[in-house]
Amino acid sequence: MSIEFLVSTAVGVLSAAGIYLVLRGRTFPVVLGLAFMSYAINVFLFASGRLVINQPPIWGKDVAAYTDPLPQALVLTAIVIAFGMTALVVVLALRTYLETGTDQIDGLTDRSPTPLPPPEESAVLGPEASSSQEAGR
Amino acid sequence: MSHWLVAPVLLPALLAPLMLLFLRKRLMESRVLSIASCLSLLALAGLLMAQANDGTIQTYALGDWRAPFGIILVLDRLSALMLMVTAILALAVMIYAVVTGLDRKGWHFHPLFQFQLLGLNGAFLTGDLFNLFVFFEVLLIASYGLMLHGGGAARLKAGVQYVVVNLVGSTLFLVAVGLLYGATGTLNMAHMGQRVAQAPAGDHGLILAGGLLMIAVFALKAAVVPLHFWLPRTYGSTSAPVAALFAIMTKVGAYCILRFTTVVFGDGAGELAWAPAPYLLPAALATMLLGFIGVLGARHLRQLAAFSVIGSMGTLVSAIAVFTPESTAAALYYLPHSTLAAAALFLVADQITRRRGDFGDVLSPSPVFAGAGPLSGLFFLTAIAVVGLPPLSGFPGKLLILDAVRDAPGGWWIWGFILGTTVISLLAFARAGSVLFWKSAATTGEIKASAPVAPVASALVVAGLLASLAALTLAGGPVSAYLNATGEQIYEAGAYGGAVLGPG
Structure with a gap:
């Protein structure tokens, strides 16, 4: 079995699981789905520089063939951003659950199909703003 | 190479952490610094616009790494225009947020605002696809906080x-970047354009898949049907100044569609030339119709404003999707107009909502509220602007689009949709205005509402936005001349690539 087959099925399974979970109704599976999708993308981006084994990424004296160093840098950036985003979305989902009493993505309560009454705008200081800041840093 | 080019990115990038670290609890200093930053960005945009107006395409190699190896910032007439629109909008929104005290309602408003501007300016300047992704993330992270x-x-x-929704969008962005990089081996947009032109026929499928996926991501940002579902709820539930600032966020999507298609899938791309166009036009027409029907069906004023953003995006993208210099020039006249008009609409809606107490922004008759007279005037003028009636700039904007698409394939469809949706939106705004102001006059009762904060100053901000629309109409001649030159520059074969990669 070739390494291409292995990597491509891994990307496919991860994306399929991610898409399925993202389409769920509650926030926790959705967060997991987003994480799965970002893993799938990281592997995919890595493979976009072609799969080679035992080759150096930058200059070597007696080396004829190289592996592409750029996708590796891209993946690093993507990992950092996805990590921060996951942290943000976890905090956001938690806070929404605490404020609205439901973890349904569409904000409906678990029992009745009618939406919650719109609460008054509160002047509570929003730590979510600061958490997003931390995620961005 | 002029270093001014990097300043619109650098200034907010330096100010935001500075405010975050040292001005956490000092609101007054933060406000002064924020407004000073918006004013300097306006001045910088003016300077860069004057520089770009001589027709040269300036590039700035970050770290002096030459393209296509390093990241390149590119300034042409289109980028300068977008910087200008962003700066005007940011200044108005920032003043409104300060006078109404929005920045007091939570932490870190000012740093987040600067991060937002950093992302926007960066997205308009960069010539590198992955760098565009990073700036998208910066502006999105800031927008989550805001x-x-x-x-x-x-x-x-x-x-x-x-x-x-936006995280899924970012994931798709990376898939598209990966596909395009895998097929062309570059991330620099100009270089990618050249590689696509030389690509063997076997790679066309992969390039097309990557390119269309990229356009889909941009369409998600631009709220083009069927990717518009996130917009009404987001814009309807956030605070009014932030919704007004977000008016530029959808335009980032439109800008990227225009830039990416003309640079990567331009005339030189052979079989792949203008590949996204046939998909964009029907989607844009559907967006226009759905947006303005939403305006007609809206039961809340904020919802009405949000759907009018969708409708105007449809109008804008339909003109862009024709991909001729004339239609692009017309679209670029409509772009600043629709951005500023949408912002004015959100701010007027906020002024009305604040005065109606428990009635909020529901479109139902309520007793007369304080200051209804002057506000009805502002609402009337804003509605004129959004619908596109003379004398404000919506009218010449739509007229220019109609004139430019006359001979294009599908042009008559655009005519029908623009004229039809204008009637629909005219009806919707007439009804909303008469419910809010005329029928209210006949309703007895009293409204319990706290006195509005800084009514004169906030009304002046809206008036300032409307005045800028009037100026856009009055200066129609010089503005059109600049935009026609912009349209020609965008479609001039090899101009962008030559400037970025050097001759040969």
Whole structure:
């Protein structure tokens, strides 16, 4: 079995699981789905520089063939951003659950199909703003 | 190479952490610094616009790494225009947020605002696809914070959806980048354009898949049907100044569609030339129709404003999707107009809502509220601008689009949709205005509402936005001359690539 087959099925399974979970109704599976999708993308981006084994990424004296160093840098950036985003979305989902009493993505309560009454705008200081800041840093 | 080019990115990038670290609890200093930053960005945009107006395409190699190895910032007439629109809008929104005290309702409003400007300016300047992704993330992260600013359960619920949708969008962006990099071996847009032109026929499928996926991501940002579902709820539940600032966010999507298609899938791309166009036009027409029908069906003023953003995006993207110099020039006249008009509409809606107490922004008759007279005048003028009636700039904007698409394939469809949706939106705004102001005059009772904060100053901000629309109309001649030159520059074969990669 070739390494291409292995990597491509891994990307496919991860994306399929991610898409399925993202389409769920509650926030926790959705967060997991987003994480799965970002893993799938990281592997995919890595493979976009072609799969080679035992080759150096930058200059070597007696080396004829190289592996592409750029996708590796891209993946690093993507990992950092996805990590921060996951942290943000976890905090956001938690806070929404605490404020609205439901973890349904569409904000409906678990029992009745009618939406919650719109609460008054509160002047509570929003730590979510600061958490997003931390995620961005 | 002029270093001014990097300043619109550098200034907010330096100010934001500075405010975050040293001015956490000093609101006054933060406000002064923020407004000073917006003013300097306006001055910088003016300077860069004057520089770009001589027709040269300037590039700035970050770290002096030459293209296509390093990241390149590119300034042409289109980028300068977008910087200018952003700066004008940011200044108005920032003043409004300060006078109404929005920045007091939570933490870190000013740093987030600067991060937002950093992302926007960067996205308009960069010539590198992955760098564009990074700037998208910067502006999105800032927008999450701004969108949730002030708290409230309704805002949080809409916030979760907004964040999840955009995270999925970012994932798709990376898939598209990976596909295009795998097929062309470069991330620099100009270089990618050249590689696509030389690509063997076997790679066309992969390039097309990557390119169309990229356009889909941009269409998600631009709220083009069927990717518009996130917009009404997000814009309807966030605070008014933030919704007004977000008017430029959809335009980032439109700008990227225009830039990416003309540079990568331009005339030189052979079989792949203008590949996204046939998909864009029907989607844009559907967006236009759905947006303005939404305006007609809206039961809340904020919802009405949000759907009018969708409708105007449809109008804008339909003109862009024709991909001729004339239609692009017309679209670029409509772009600043629709951005500023949408911002004015959100701010007027906020002024009305604040005065109606328990009635909020529901479109139903309420007893007469304080200051209804002057506000009805502002609402009337804003509605004129959004619908596109003379004398404000919506009218010449739509007229230019109609004139430019006359001979294009599908041009008559655009005519029919623009004229039809104008009638629909005219009806919708007439009804909303008469319910809010005329029928209210006949309703007895009293409204319990706290006195509005800084009524004169906030009305002056709206008046300033409307005045800029009037100026856009009055200066129609010089503006059109600049935009026609912009259209020609965008479609001039090899101009962008030559400037970025050097001759040969």
